[in-house]
Amino acid sequence: MAWLSERYRVTFGPDLFAKLGFLAGSDERRRGELIEALKDPTVEAIVTARGGHGLLRIAHSVPWGALLTTPKWLVGFSDPTVLHAEAWRIGVASLHAPNVAGLGRADAVGREAWISALEQPTKARVLQGLPGVDGRARGPLVGGNLTVLTMLAAAGRLWLPDGCILALEDVTETSYRIDRMLTVLAVGGYLDRVAGLAFGQFTDCGAGIFGVSAKSVVEERIGLRRPAVFELPFGHGRDNVPLLLGADAVLDGSTGELTVAAT
Helix, strand or coil, X not given: CHHHHCCCCCCCXXXXXXXXXXXXXXXXXXXXXXXXXXXXXXXXXXECCCCCCCHHHHHHHXXXXXXXXXXXXXXXXXXXXXXXXXXXXXXXXXXXCCCHHHHHHCCHHHHHHHHHHHHXXXXXXXXXXXXXXXXXXXXXXXXXXXXXXXXHHHCCCCCCCCCEEEEEEEEXXXXXXXXXXXXXXXXXXXXXXXXXXXXXXXXXXXXXXXXXXXXXXXXXXXXXXXXXXXXXXXXXXXXXXXXEECCEEEEECCCCXXXXXXX
C-alpha cells in the first residue's frame, strides 16, 4: 500500500484487518465495505488486499448496478474471479491482475505492467504461451480461476458470452480434481459458448497418485474442438501478467499467442 500511495490516493477502513476464522470479518462487514466502495464516486479502482476467500458468500447480494452508475476498476485474481464474473455479466471490463499483497512481492517489471494495464487499458498486449490446439479465435476475454468458476456454475452465477475466449488458471489442485471441474463446465454446457481456451499457470497442480498430469487432463477434456493455448504467464506463478477481462481478444493456437485489447 505504501508503494501504491506514491502514485495514487489509497484509502481503506481500519476494519480491513478484522478477523473471523479464515475471513476478514463478518459477511455483513465485508459486504458493506464492498458496497460502499462501489457507490463512492471518488473511488476509481477497488483492489483486493489479498486472497479474497469468502466473496462467493456475499457477491450475489451486492447491487452490481452501482458499477454501471459509478464505473471503476475491479482488480484482483483467484477468489476475486467472483467479482470479475459479476462485472462481465453487466458488460463492465475488469482487471485480472495481482492484488495488493502480490504487488508487495512483485519486481519492477511486474509493477510497471500493473500500472500500464490500469492506466492504458486499450493498449494491445500480447501474451506468449505454448501452442496447443491449432486454429484462431476472436471474442471477448473472460475467465479466471477454474475452481471459482466451477463453484459459480454450481451456484447458478456463471454466465459466459457467446464466442468468448475463456482464460483459466489454478493452484494446488490435483489432476483428478481438474478433470472433475472441466467436466462440470463441459456437461453444464458452458464450454459450448467458448470459441477458444487460454490456459495460464496451473501452479503446484500435481499428477497425484495415478501419475496423470494436469496438462494431459486438460488436453483430453477439451479434445480438438476449439483453438487452445497453454502455459500463458498469468495465475499463481511468478509471473502474473494483467488480463483485461471484457476486452476483445485474439487467440492463435498455432503460435501460442493471446492478444488482448486487439484492434
